[in-house]
Amino acid sequence: MSARRLRIAVDVGGTFTDATLWDPQGNRLIAAKAPTTPKDRAVGVLDAVRLALEVAGEQPQHVREVIHGSTTGTNALIERTGAKVGLLTTDGFRDVLEIGRIMRPETGLYDVTIDRPPPLVGRRLRREVRERLDSQGRVLIPLDEAGVEEAARFFAQEKVEAVAVCFLFAFLNPAHEEKAGEILTRRLPGVPISLSARICPEIREYERSSTTVMNAYLTPVMAAYLDSLERQVKEALGAARLSVIQANGGSTAVAAARKKAVTTVNSGPAGGVVAAAFYGRRQGRDRLVSVDMGGTSFDIGLVEDGVTKVTTEGNFQDLPVRIPIIDLHIIGAGGGSIAWKDPGGALAVGPHSAGAQPGPACYGRGGTLPTVTDANLVLGRLSAEYFNAGRMKLDPAKARQAVGALAQAMGLSIEAAALGIIRVVNANMVKGIAAVTILRGIDVRDFALLSFGGAGGVHAVDLAQALSMTEALVPPLPGTFSAVGLLVTEVRHDYVAALGGVLSTAVDPAMLEAHYQKMEAEARTDLAQQGFEASSIDLVRTADLKVKGQTYELSLPMPGKGVVDAPAIAALLDSFAKLYRARYAFFFDGEPIEIVNLRLAALGRNPPVELARPAPAGPDPAPACKGSRPVYFEGPDFIETAVYDRERLRPGNRIAGPAVIEEETSSTLVPPGYAALVLDDGGLSIPIGGEAHP
Secondary structure: OOOOOEEEEEEEOOOEEEEEEEEOOOOEEEEEEEEOOOOOHHHHHHHHHHHHHHHHOOOHHHEEEEEEEOOHHHHHHHHOOOOOEEEEEEOOOOOHHHHOOOOOOHHHOOOOOOOOOOOOOOHHHEEEEOOEEOOOOOEEEOOOHHHHHHHHHHHHHHOOOEEEEEOOOOOOOOHHHHHHHHHHHHHOOOOOEEEHHHHOOOOOHHHHHHHHHHHHHHHHHHHHHHHHHHHHHHHHHOOOEEEEEOOOOOEEEHHHHHHOHHHHOOHHHHHHHHHHHHHHHHHOOOEEEEEEEOOOOEEEEEEEOOEEOEEOOEEEOOEEEOOOEEOEEEEOOOOOEEEEEOOOOOEEEEEEEOOOOOOOHHHOOOOOOOEHHHHHHHOOOOOOOOEOOOOEOOOHHHHHHHHHHHHHHHOOOHHHHHHHHHHHHHHHHHHHHHHHOHHHOOOHHHOEEEEEOOOHHHHHHHHHHHOOOOEEEEOOOHHHHHHHHHHHOOEEEEEEEEEEEEEOOOOOHHHHHHHHHHHHHHHHHHHHHOOOOHHHEEEEEEEEEEEOOOOOOEEEEOOOOOOOOHHHHHHHHHHHHHHHHHHHOOOOOOOOEEEEEEEEEEEEOOOOOOOOOOOOOOOOOHHHEEEEEEEEOOOOOEEEEEEEEHHHOOOOOEEEOOEEEEOOOOEEEEOOOOEEEEOOOOOEEEEOOOOOOO
16 A cells, blocks of 8 residues: 555635545545634645544545645735735836726726726836837847846835836847846845746736736745745645645646746636536536635636636736636625625625634624525524534524624514525626626526535525526535545646747748747656656647737647648638637638747646445435424425435435435535436436426
8 A cells, every 4th residue: 555645635715724635545535624724824724634634534644745726825916915016127118007908997887986906016116127129029229237236226225025027028038037137136135036028928018017017926925825834734744745726727836836926826716617627527517607605705617518718818806917727707705705784775795705704603703794604594504513514513593693683774584684695695696607608608508507615505506597507516525626626637837939920821830840849848847847757748739829910819729749830730720710700700711810829738647536436226315314404495484394414315316305415514405396316426416497396
């Protein structure tokens, strides 16, 4: 037996830190939750790891790897608690961050009170230096090294904690940025320097500047956190490897995460979408909307053709980023979301959350404001005695007191107010799902809803029914399912070669092949340093193309498995025309096409994770029934509702509603008129509008 065989994935949420342990020899997945520790999230990570080991009956010396989805960068952006940053840029481009695209935010098109968020570096800390490259990367004005020295003195005087360098057209020729970086490193010892040519070597000055500044803003924060976490992991687990999930859905080494801190933002939610694609492929569902409802947020992802969508046009906290990221939409709707009466007298829920401290009123930690969790407890949809496997006892009296105060202000009964809270938060979540489906022209009725997170199963049927989706799915281990995604993800490194827009009719295939081979050599070296053999490495080539004169490009796979040649380019252009027609409904043959970027995704394959398949049984779920309790649905009274232990359910069981299915880290609500079918791996399928619904 291998001494170090276990892999543990840890996803830090706003309220709970989730851990999932994978034992390949025993084919076991073990889930555990520990409270998040906001003052030092590394403490909560190790608490969750220890609890998972305890539940599994395993020892620390058996852990081979800890894969971590971090919220540290996300929280630093939300709370604006990142580093004090200085920006060095080309003379005349000091105000790029404020000028941007000269567009108002989408949410502020009709609301003049909404504006773009302020830049992460104030104007006073932005310095210009004389230098200039042309659009081909040729030097027009040499770098004024004395000007860089002067900027370094200013940054030292201002005690900046990180510096971003972004020169015009540096993605085509990084020489000026590299020289400036050398001077700044010498003059500012210990201060991390982020160069745009390394962080985001792509066209678009505003997005490249924003991404580089964000990397500088997060680097000291992430470095301090990762140093602390790495030290604590070593103390607790010895030689276990620590990996960090990125926004692209792949993992990377701690050293790489320190250098590119911006890639770690939204890494936990990205794991949920990866898990959804993994589960959908297993169950033959290739069109899914994945929703992760935790304590603080509601994370929405899309799976089409069994894969997640990775884009390079994203934003974090309404600030643009130009890195490969999984397409995610996140709103403030979770179990801890606070209900309140707005100035117009209407009931509102979120986006503010009670978080881990003090948490919902029913946690008994000092919270007094009503939350979604309190409402679900008042309605009988959660168990006061079996919350988080009984490790936490909920206080129904405190929940009723908190909801009761709101009910009195609204002129409602406590039950009506609690049901109102559920209806409002459901409406918020439906609106969020529509933003990534209906508003993009996607018919959501062709999709299944995969709902997970600690609170996801309680709301799954309501959401799927409101959107007329085909079914609601609740996977195994839903309370820690994002952590499952961290286990099944591959190690991933992304590389880009910016061409600046080369006409396809004039492109040299040998030049493209040389760029790809250079990136592939770097990728193999990087993955080999992480212990991957050549047989475990996949290299995926893509290219960004656009119509000449247009602003935005489309990304497509590079055809063929061999070298880039004329037939491969012809096939690429044909694919671009087809995708353009599908996306925009028309394409004029003969339009001049430009190749803007070449991209390479390098994947290191981890050992596969399998979900156990329990022995099947008949439709009768009676052996798993552990009693009943009153549950409030649409009124006027509570309904006596069967309660089932999910661990004792077997494939083939059919659970008719009304029912509550409880497990250690989550619960699933089956309303009257619906029925849940237990799938071959223990997942739950609840048809919407099908045979189970009258």
